Amino acid sequence: MANVQLKMPDDFLLSLSKLEGKTDEILAKVLESGSRIVESKVRNNLSLVIGKGTKMPSHSTGELERALGISKPLQDRNGDWHIKVGFSEPRSDGTSNALIANTIEYGKHNQPAKPFLKPAKSQSRKACIEAMKSRLQQEVDDI
Secondary structure, three states: OOOOOOOOOHHHHHHHHHHHHOHHHHHHHHHHHHHHHHHHHHHHHHHHHOOOOOOOOOOOOOHHHHHEEEOOOEEOOOOOEEOOEEEOOOOOOOOOHHHHHHHHHHOEOOEOOOOOHHHHHHHHHHHHHHHHHHHHHHHHHHO
16 A cells, blocks of 8 residues: 655644634635625616616615625534625615615516616626635735
8 A cells, every 4th residue: 555645844834723723814804805896896886777767857865875785704504604795774764775776676567677786796706706815815925
C-alpha cells in the first residue's frame, strides 16, 4: 500500500487555524460587500421605473424606495449563510411593500409590468461575485 505524506509551511497552517476561528465574521463581511452592489442596482432600477409611463399622474411617496435595504447575514440550521436585499415592512398606510413591489415588477390587469428586480439580479451578478471574492481575499490576507 502506498503512503503519502504532505508537509505544509508552518505560516500557512497558522493562517488556516486563525481563519477557522474567524469564519463567521469573515463570511458576514463578504456577504455584506456583495449585497451592497445588488442593493444599489435594485435601488437604481426602482427609481427608473417608479411613476414612469403611467396613464394617470403618479402618486409615488418615495416610501418604497426608503424601505429598500439589506438584512443581517444569518446562518440557517444547515450551516448555509444568507443575506437578503428587500423591503422592510409595514408601510405607513398599512399596505405591504412586498405587494407594491410585486405589482410594479409583474404588473396587473390595468398596469403594465416594469421589471426592476430581475434585471438588477442579472446586471449585478458578476460585480457582486467579484466584490465578494476581493473582500474574501482581503480578509484572508489580513490574517
